[in-house]
Amino acid sequence: MTTRVFLVSAAIGEALREARFDDGSPLDASGLRAARTAADAGAVPAGGRVSVSPTVRCRQTAVALGLEGGSEATELAPLDVGRWRGATLAEVSAQEPEAVARWLGDPTSAPHDGESVRAFCDRVGGYLDLAAEHDGRTVAVVEPEVVRALVVRVLGAPESAFWRVDVPPLTVTELSGRAGRWNLRTGRPLA
Template sequence: MTSRVFLISAAISEALREARFDAGSPVDAAGLRTARAAAEAGAVPAGARLRVSPTARCRQTAEALGLDGGVDAPELAGLDVGRWHGATLAEVSAKEPEAVARWLADPSSAPHDGESVRAFCDRVTEHLDSAAEFDGRTVAVVEPEIVRALTVRVLGAPDSAFWRVDVPPLTMTEFSGRSGRWNVRAGRPLG
């Protein structure tokens, strides 16, 4: 049995443009246009199961892509950055430079009182492992850090590699697997 999981990173938002720890910002007009154009071009795969990360940006992206009827997937929530939600990376770096440096260097660190990168990678890897029980395609619209975490884990890279994986908006990454072994095809643009 082969499972295929297609992760589509959400469309661009103002928060992403500003390098802001997202606090629920919507997709911006340019992101909606690009997502709608991708849907019209037939760039979005069909899937028997549709999952959507529980953010406004992911729900709006799924809708613009014509992926109606998706199930909110709380297990695919983005990285919880605790008290840093809503702030830009520059703002947090100015106020807490040592904490940011520690967070970026140590995957087990959570100076923001949220989730560590390691705990986050563990959480989303469990979701991928459960998808292996499903024979067929799963399509999920997710935040970029979900794709980053799963790519690191599937490739067997250390969790410290998390920050070295770039995931542009509206790109699709495919994971295909059988018997607990996954392969990755990364970063195909939708738009």
């Protein structure tokens, strides 16, 4: 049984543009426009099932791409950054430089009282076990860090590699295979 999972990174919004930890902000006008353009161009992967990360940005991206009716996938929720939510990385770095350095250097660290990168990769990696139970295609609209975590898990890379994976908005990362053995195809733009 072969499964294909198409991870579509959400369109750009104000939080991403400002390098701010997600605070539930919506897509901005350019993000909405880009997603609608991709949908109009027929660039959205066809899938039997649709999963959507439970963020405003991902839900709005899914709708703009014509992927309404997808199920909310709580296991694909973004990294919980605890008390840093809504702040920019620059603000947090100025206020808590040692904590940020520890967080970026140690995947088991969670100085923000949220989720460590290791725990996040483990949680999100569980989604692949669920996806492997279904033959066929799934399209999942997710935040960039979800794609990063799944790439780390699929490649068997250490969690420290999480920070080395760039995921632009509205790109598709394809995973194909089955539980325990996945192939990776990265970064195809939707537009």
